Amino acid sequence: QVQLQESGPGLVKPSETLSLTCSVSGGSIRSSNYYWGWIRQPPGKGLEWIGNVYFGGNTYYEPSLKSRVTIQVDASKNQFSLKLTSVTATDTAVYYCARRSRGSSRYRPWGQGILVTVSS
Amino acid sequence: SYVLTQPPSVSVAPGQTAAITCGGNNIGGKDVHWYQQKPGQAPVLVVHDDNDRPSGIPERFSGSNSGDTATLTITRVEAGDEADYYCQVWDSHREIFGGGTKLTVL
Numbered sequence: 001q002v003q004l005q006e007s008g009p010g011l012v013k014p015s016e017t018l019s020l021t022c023s024v025s026g027g028s029i030r031s032s033n034y035y036w037g038w039i040r041q042p043p044g045k046g047l048e049w050i051g052n053v054y055f056g057g058n059t060y061y062e063p064s065l066k067s068r069v070t071i072q073v074d075a076s077k078n079q080f081s082l083k084l085t086s087v088t089a090t091d092t093a094v095y096y097c098a099r100r101s102r103g104s105s106r107y108r109p110w111g112q113g114i115l116v117t118v119s120s
Numbered sequence: 121s122y123v124l125t126q127p128p129s130v131s132v133a134p135g136q137t138a139a140i141t142c143g144g145n146n147i148g149g150k151d152v153h154w155y156q157q158k159p160g161q162a163p164v165l166v167v168h169d170d171n172d173r174p175s176g177i178p179e180r181f182s183g184s185n186s187g188d189t190a191t192l193t194i195t196r197v198e199a200g201d202e203a204d205y206y207c208q209v210w211d212s213h214r215e216i217f218g219g220g221t222k223l224t225v226l
Contacts, residue, residue, distance in 0.1 A: 039215075060213050062214055096163070106169065106208075112162055
């Protein structure tokens with residue numbers, strides 16, 4: 001079965017770029033049936049969608065984050081990545097990667113999540 | 121922009137039925153998905169496309185969706201069902217999550 005695992009720095013300084021990678025195992029990121037997404041959750045708060053990428057190159061981003069977000073696929077490594085520029089303390093959150101069905105907008109499975117703290 | 125409204129909390133006694141609502145303008149015209157999140161864990165899909173269950177999810181979990189309200193129903197509630205529950209839809213090229221409902225099993 002497909003499993004996802006987030007990796008990257010747990011601490012980022014204000015104004016710098018947050019970079020995370022999601023490694024996919026047990027399935028191919030090239031599948032035409034799925035998108036790959038990032039969702040975050042600030043401490044003690046609800047879920048916030050960041051964006052999705054399709055292997056073919058299509059991307060969708062949360063409008064409020066669009067100017068700062070890039071999500072890309074690296075098919076050679078069966079991974080996809082998130083870059084969020086000019087971070088502030090409000091970007092502190094647990095970041096999840098997840099697989100999204102192409103025909104339905106459901107997310108399953110999810111990675112375990114990684115806490116990223118923005119602080120000097 | 122589209123907004124999904126959930127009650128912050130719902131309480132239910134063990135063995136009873138819990139109903140968690142998700143309100144949105146004409147949400148009945150959209151596909152609604154529900155996630156369960158226990159403390160310190162990633163969300164888990166429990167109902168998708170209004171009323172379908174992924175493999176491994178007990179039949180006690182079901183959903184409905186009509187008009188301006190979608191509902192997640194959990195029958196014969198167990199202590200292990202205590203968690204936060206989120207609804208989610210796709211609207212205008214973006215994912216929308218509800219604010220979440222904390223289910224407390226008394």
